[in-house]
Amino acid sequence: MYIVVSIAILVTMVLALVRALLGPTVYDRVLAVNVFGTKTVLLLSVIAFLYGRPDFLDLALAYALINVVGILAVLEFFQDRFRKQERVDSD
């Protein structure tokens, strides 16, 4: 059962990776990275049970907490760039 779930998650990871590689816009890639992060969290959780070591859920938890920070950093990066562009345009 766990194996079927893992394979399904792996397939989703491949799809996300394809989107990240192909693009074409940056938002596709940002979203792809976010999806990839979520799938990694799921994969780690499922494999932790597959191994019979649920204490490894710590790792999935760490990922879930930290992945969001990277995405927020990307959003702020674009916001700052947009503001700078606006300032340049208005000068």
Add this chain to the structure above:
Amino acid sequence: MIYVFALFLLTLLVITAVAIVRTENLFVAVMLTSIFSLLMAANFFILDAADVALTEAAVGAGVTTVIFLSALALTGDWEKPRPGGRTVALGTVGVLAMLLIYASFDKPRLGDPEAPVHQHVAPWYLEKTPEYMDIPNVVTAILSSFRGYDTLGEVFVVFAACIGVLFILGVKPARQTAAAPQPVSGLRHHLIPQVVGRLLVPFIVLFGLYVQFHGEYGPGGGFQAGAIIATGVILYALLEGEAEALRAVPRSVLLALVVGGALLYGAVGVVCMLKGGAFLDYSVLAADPVFGQQLGILVIEAGVGMAVCGALLSIFHAFAARESMT
């Protein structure tokens, strides 16, 4: 089955690595590096290296992306085309790859219990950890006690790297940056990140402390905890703006953490010597040698955590300060 998973993830890893090299858009490279790090951690995890996977998770997924983006804000989006030199590089890499592939034919099978690495000191570590330290996580025992010198060296490397980055980015004294006009930054005006992020910050820091003090029992320790706590503070900086985060955790505190962490580690070694043991031999720290070992491990892990957290945050603030100067 696990080998099939590992092989599959490694294939994805190679595809991502090639794409990172091929792309000329640096932002795309940063995004792909983030995926690379996620894949790497999943691989470590599947190979049952939980401590390394946690390190990769803590450093690769959060902090590295943030620092890469800060660096990207200072440069352009596109890689400069470099004329010539490609064939020489390709030749060198090709020959090296051939040599490595040739060397891998002699490698023992994955997970082979007869492999030399499992015959050397590893059995001794596994056997002696319960006797000397009585803690379940052998990785922590090896890192912080059996091979304490190596970890001390790593802490000094972190310290030196932090000093190096601060020198290169040339951070101005605090009063000058305060006088400079602060551009509006942070995601303060976006409701959803604001509310969710504020809820997350305390939990991230709490999780970091758990990883710090639970390192003897589960995957984790000072390095991972330092990176996770630094991520929590970086999240606060992203939400409220960098100046607000500096008010909460000032630069002087960060430098004190870096220096204090490295000194704390060294001081434990010196105290061991003063108590009549060898440098970093924690057994003499308490009347009961096992408790002395546990105490020593706890204190030096705290030193490692302080140093890593302070270094990562100093580097982050150095980039941000540089950004607001331009």
